[in-house]
Amino acid sequence: MGIPTIKHVRAFVLRGGGADYHDQADGHWIDDHIATPMSKYPQYRQSRRSFGINVLGTLVVEIEASDGTVGFAVTTGGEPAAYIVEKHLARFVEGARVTDIEKIWDQMYQSTLYYGRKGLVINTISGVDLALWDLLGKIRQEPVHQLLGGAVRDELQFYATGARPDLAQKMGFIGGKMPLHHGPAEGEEGLRKNLEALATMRERVGPDFWLMLDCWMSLDLNYATRLAVGAHEHGLKWIEEALPPDDYWGYAALRNNVPKGMLVTTGEHEATRWGFRMLLEMGCCDIIQPDVGWCGGLTELVKISALADAHNALVIPHGSSVYSYHFVATRHNSPFAEFLMMAPQADEVVPMFHPQLLGEPVPVQGRMRLSVLDQPGFGVALNPECQLHRPYHR
Numbered sequence: 001m002g003i004p005t006i007k008h009v010r011a012f013v014l015r016g017g018g019a020d021y022h023d024q025a026d027g028h029w030i031d032d033h034i035a036t037p038m039s040k041y042p043q044y045r046q047s048r049r050s051f052g053i054n055v056l057g058t059l060v061v062e063i064e065a066s067d068g069t070v071g072f073a074v075t076t077g078g079e080p081a082a083y084i085v086e087k088h089l090a091r092f093v094e095g096a097r098v099t100d101i102e103k104i105w106d107q108m109y110q111s112t113l114y115y116g117r118k119g120l121v122i123n124t125i126s127g128v129d130l131a132l133w134d135l136l137g138k139i140r141q142e143p144v145h146q147l148l149g150g151a152v153r154d155e156l157q158f159y160a161t162g163a164r165p166d167l168a169q170k171m172g173f174i175g176g177k178m179p180l181h182h183g184p185a186e187g188e189e190g191l192r193k194n195l196e197a198l199a200t201m202r203e204r205v206g207p208d209f210w211l212m213l214d215c216w217m218s219l220d221l222n223y224a225t226r227l228a229v230g231a232h233e234h235g236l237k238w239i240e241e242a243l244p245p246d247d248y249w250g251y252a253a254l255r256n257n258v259p260k261g262m263l264v265t266t267g268e269h270e271a272t273r274w275g276f277r278m279l280l281e282m283g284c285c286d287i288i289q290p291d292v293g294w295c296g297g298l299t300e301l302v303k304i305s306a307l308a309d310a311h312n313a314l315v316i317p318h319g320s321s322v323y324s325y326h327f328v329a330t331r332h333n334s335p336f337a338e339f340l341m342m343a344p345q346a347d348e349v350v351p352m353f354h355p356q357l358l359g360e361p362v363p364v365q366g367r368m369r370l371s372v373l374d375q376p377g378f379g380v381a382l383n384p385e386c387q388l389h390r391p392y393h394r
């Protein structure tokens with residue numbers, strides 16, 4: 001039997017949580033006065049939705065093969081990403097063989113270079129790439145981790161990101177990463193409050209539990225250095241995304257400035273092997289955190305990971321649910337994974353992309369057996385209760 005070809009690509013938009021996990025209702029910890037690059041404007045300080053963090057929504061890419069098999073993936077990007085898929089990228093996918101993943105990636109990337117390279121366009125390319133891997137897995141009746149060369153561990157271990165590391169500890173996670181609430185514009189009082197919040201959490205979780213701070217690109221080098229020095233006595237394991245993603249020079253300096261033993265991490269808003277090459281060659285961080293739905297997809301993440309390995313850096317992907325679980329299972333330099341706590345009060349484990357996927361696995365006692373990933377493709381289905389909207393129907 002010949003290799004099936006790709007008959008049709010469809011791009012849909014979905015609202016309300018899911019892959020666009022910042023698109024949450026009022027009262028969610030993820031939108032509670034978190035420091036951002038916009039915090040210098042008082043009117044955009046209280047809520048990230050106020051400056052539009054959730055304007056895009058979720059992109060769903062569906063790819064149908066000539067034998068009727070359908071692969072799909074979700075990522076952020078919403079309607080503008082749907083436009084790029086239907087009006088531009090579909091031409092490189094439709095008619096290709098389902099195994100042409102590498103060639104399709106190259107054509108998507110090269111053909112969008114004049115307006116792409118990072119951000120929305122690479123999110124979109126990632127969505128198409130993940131849907132292709134899902135399709136191939138379904139056609140071959142193999143989980144994606146097997147297509148990637150096979151798992152190197154039987155179980156994944158998770159740290160939790162959310163407002164309540166103390167509760168995450170009780171749920172069996174190996175560590176907790178909290179959002180930073182105050183940026184440089186909130187002055188000395190803000191810095192004091194940031195350190196007090198960390199000290200309080202350290203008291204609750206005891207000396208050994210990992211605690212990390214996610215600064216979401218909000219700081220400058222001086223503030224980040226002072227925060228890291230102050231946080232050292234509270235046993236901060238890593239300081240994450242302290243600076244804007246383009247400030248490679250600032251990250252390299254921060255890595256020199258932080259107290260011995262504290263790790264510098266970043267990369268969730270970085271993309272492609274070329275972006276990560278900057279981070280790695282300039283010695284910007286100890287751990288890179290590509291998001292498989294944003295960095296170029298799985299095809300690119302494999303390359304980024306090899307580059308990181310050669311620089312002795314760990315790859316701990318940002319969020320991205322099943323798309324990163326299948327990857328992490330296959331890499332020696334990804335010894336644990338992130339779980340984003342999407343319960344509004346971070347007090348229970350709910351699937352990261354809830355409510356968009358059916359069959360989305362979650363950690364139990366902070367762990368996930370490889371066997372729960374042993375389904376064809378990424379092993380999830382679109383929840384039929386979610387209203388798909390296809391704005392650029394062809």
Ligand SMILES: C[C@H](O)[C@H](O)CC(=O)C(=O)O
Nearest residue numbers: 034161179214216318340
């Ligand atoms: C909590 C952070 O501000 C952000 O929403 C998620 C993130 O950066 C992470 O999980 O890492």
Ligand SMILES: [Mg+2]
Nearest residue numbers: 214240241268
């Ligand atoms: Mg982060």
